[in-house]
Amino acid sequence: MDLDLSGKRALVCGASQGLGEACARQLAQQGAEVVVLARTAEKLERVCQTLAAEQGQAHSYIAVDASDTPALAAAVAAELENGPLHIWVNNTGGPAPGPASAAAPEAYANAFGQHLIAAQTLLQLLLPGMRSAGYGRILNVLSTSVKAPIPNLGVSNSIRAAMANWAKTLAGELAVDGITVNNVLPGLTQTARLDSLMAHIADTSGRSVEQVAEGMRAGIPVRRFGEPEEFANAVGFLASPAAAFINGINLPVDGGSTGSL
Ligand SMILES: NC(=O)c1ccc[n+]([C@@H]2O[C@H](COP(=O)([O-])OP(=O)(O)OC[C@H]3O[C@@H](n4cnc5c(N)ncnc54)[C@H](OP(=O)(O)O)[C@@H]3O)[C@@H](O)[C@H]2O)c1
Numbered sequence: 099m100d101l102d103l104s105g106k107r108a109l110v111c112g113a114s115q116g117l118g119e120a121c122a123r124q125l126a127q128q129g130a131e132v133v134v135l136a137r138t139a140e141k142l143e144r145v146c147q148t149l150a151a152e153q154g155q156a157h158s159y160i161a162v163d164a165s166d167t168p169a170l171a172a173a174v175a176a177e178l179e180n181g182p183l184h185i186w187v188n189n190t191g192g193p194a195p196g197p198a199s200a201a202a203p204e205a206y207a208n209a210f211g212q213h214l215i216a217a218q219t220l221l222q223l224l225l226p227g228m229r230s231a232g233y234g235r236i237l238n239v240l241s242t243s244v245k246a247p248i249p250n251l252g253v254s255n256s257i258r259a260a261m262a263n264w265a266k267t268l269a270g271e272l273a274v275d276g277i278t279v280n281n282v283l284p285g286l287t288q289t290a291r292l293d294s295l296m297a298h299i300a301d302t303s304g305r306s307v308e309q310v311a312e313g314m315r316a317g318i319p320v321r322r323f324g325e326p327e328e329f330a331n332a333v334g335f336l337a338s339p340a341a342a343f344i345n346g347i348n349l350p351v352d353g354g355s356t357g358s359l
Contacts, residue, residue: 100340106130106131112136113134113145122187137161199252217261286323
């Protein structure tokens with residue numbers, strides 16, 4: 099099975115911690131040169147320094163807010179001067195929790211900007227290089243809410259659905275050029291995002307964080323949270339030459355917790 103990414107360059111967004119950081123680590127291990135992107139330069143610099151570079155890769159970072167579309171476009175366009183980016187892990191922070199009915203209209207507009215508008219901006223910058231290389235792997239980090247909406251994540255559920263249909267449409271358009279588009283759907287995975295969600299539920303329910311965590315683990319058939327590296331394993335496979343015939347899927351990495359096919 100060909101998992102080798104040497105000679106390939108990868109852009110991993112939301113990579114200063116959590117799932118994005120784990121994906122950057124996995125892709126670098128497979129030989130890719132990785133550009134990590136998020137808002138916090140110090141964290142990104144630290145991540146860069148820890149990525150595998152046995153094949154002489156020169157990893158780098160872009161510190162930018164993905165909701166500032168002009169700044170995002172300028173920073174990624176400048177990076178493309180160094181060569182095409184063949185692999186794109188499209189990831190960013192999740193919207194704040196809360197019921198759909200209570201969210202301010204602006205919360206939906208902001209999520210649309212940070213997720214879909216940012217994604218479309220990056221897509222149009224990255225496509226020419228992927229097309230001329232005849233190799234593209236677009237991996238969208240979404241959520242299992244694409245398959246079954248999650249209570250109390252109203253804005254998130256809505257924007258993930260929009261992203262999933264954007265991706266499925268692109269999968270049909272781009273495969274002819276050697277570019278695949280797939281969605282990887284994290285279940286409950288041990289990151290700062292999960293910690294803040296559990297703290298929010300504890301605050302609003304009067305339970306302790308440990309009680310909340312216990313309740314969540316009980317709903318996962320494997321009875322534990324995922325590790326970021328387990329999510330990154332799926333991304334590393336889908337980014338590789340071995341996954342060339344897999345296109346347009348939603349892959350849950352959730353320990354079996356999603357109650358639908
Ligand atoms: N962990 C889970 O259990 C789980 C489950 C389902 C879905 N998800 C979703 O999967 C994604 C990644 O999850 P995670 O747990 O790794 O989240 P996380 O720990 O909160 O990490 C989010 C990453 O995105 C970056 N980011 C946030 N806002 C940004 C912005 N405006 N511009 C650029 N970068 C931004 C953050 O870095 P900076 O703060 O430095 O910008 C960080 O690197 C999120 O969308 C999350 O909602 C996670």
